[in-house]
Amino acid sequence: MKMAELGGRRLHYRDDGTGAPVVFANSLGTDLRLWDAVLPHLPEGLRIIRYDKRGHGLSDCSKGPYKMGELVSDVEALLDHLEVREAVFVGLSIGGMIAQGLATKRPDLVRAMVLSNTGAKIGTREMWGDRIAAVEKGGIAALADPILERWFSAGFRRTDAFHAWRNMLLRQPVEGYLGCCHAIAGSDFYATTAALRLPTLGIAGSEDGSTPPDLVRETTELVPGSAFEILRGAGHLPCVEKPEDYAGKLTAFLRAQGHV
Numbered sequence: 001m002k003m004a005e006l007g008g009r010r011l012h013y014r015d016d017g018t019g020a021p022v023v024f025a026n027s028l029g030t031d032l033r034l035w036d037a038v039l040p041h042l043p044e045g046l047r048i049i050r051y052d053k054r055g056h057g058l059s060d061c062s063k064g065p066y067k068m069g070e071l072v073s074d075v076e077a078l079l080d081h082l083e084v085r086e087a088v089f090v091g092l093s094i095g096g097m098i099a100q101g102l103a104t105k106r107p108d109l110v111r112a113m114v115l116s117n118t119g120a121k122i123g124t125r126e127m128w129g130d131r132i133a134a135v136e137k138g139g140i141a142a143l144a145d146p147i148l149e150r151w152f153s154a155g156f157r158r159t160d161a162f163h164a165w166r167n168m169l170l171r172q173p174v175e176g177y178l179g180c181c182h183a184i185a186g187s188d189f190y191a192t193t194a195a196l197r198l199p200t201l202g203i204a205g206s207e208d209g210s211t212p213p214d215l216v217r218e219t220t221e222l223v224p225g226s227a228f229e230i231l232r233g234a235g236h237l238p239c240v241e242k243p244e245d246y247a248g249k250l251t252a253f254l255r256a257q258g259h260v
């Protein structure tokens with residue numbers, strides 16, 4: 001179990017393997033176990049860094065609301081602490097927004113990025129305001145069913161594994177969840193991501209009800225020369241539903257960059 005003390009805040013992370021660094025950033029309401037099923041399918045020779053963003057998993061849960069800039073600064077400080085440079089940064093959903101912010105702020109840290117199930121902007125201020133109000137009133141349980149319908153395809157929702165992800169969402173600290181909802185509501189990366197020049201792969205899930213394929217494609221295409229892949233039969237978390245396929249797309253991208 002590793003905790004980094006970063007100027008008064010502690011982030012929980014994992015740092016496994018040696019070689020070229022790949023950093024993974026999770027979505028809203030999930031922790032670093034999001035990537036568990038993908039990692040065994042990745043090639044040797046990688047240093048795999050995963051972390052829990054603030055208010056999630058085993059990281060400190062500071063009082064919200066959070067700003068996207070704070071979430072970007074957190075992982076920037078973590079990577080400086082770990083002396084990581086030139087990583088491939090894989091970000092899913094809010095993690096993909098963090099990827100876009102970090103690539104803009106610290107191009108020395110990010111040599112290529114994977115924008116998975118994300119957008120330059122996700123939803124509207126009104127939509128996030130409604131979600132925040134509903135969670136403040138009834139807790140995450142009040143919205144768990146519709147959230148999980150967007151996260152997973154109907155087939156996956158009939159599996160035993162589905163209930164573990166449901167429990168992860170329900171055990172998520174409300175303060176951290178709401179803090180990140182505020183950060184997403186206030187973020188729009190269209191202009192800054194369009195100015196980025198780095199190898200970029202977009203990954204979408206055909207059944208994703210949160211960040212549909214068209215949004216992921218539109219976001220990815222902001223970066224000239226980017227590639228885009230759809231994983232069929234997967235919702236918002238294709239790394240959970242289709243881990244081998246997800247790892248295959250990621251590995252092909254890493255190889256194309258000469259990262260492995």
Ligand SMILES: O=C(O)CC1=CCC(=O)O1
Nearest residue numbers: 027028093094147150210
């Ligand atoms: O909870 C959702 O609807 C999915 C989601 C949006 C941003 C994020 O990180 O997850």
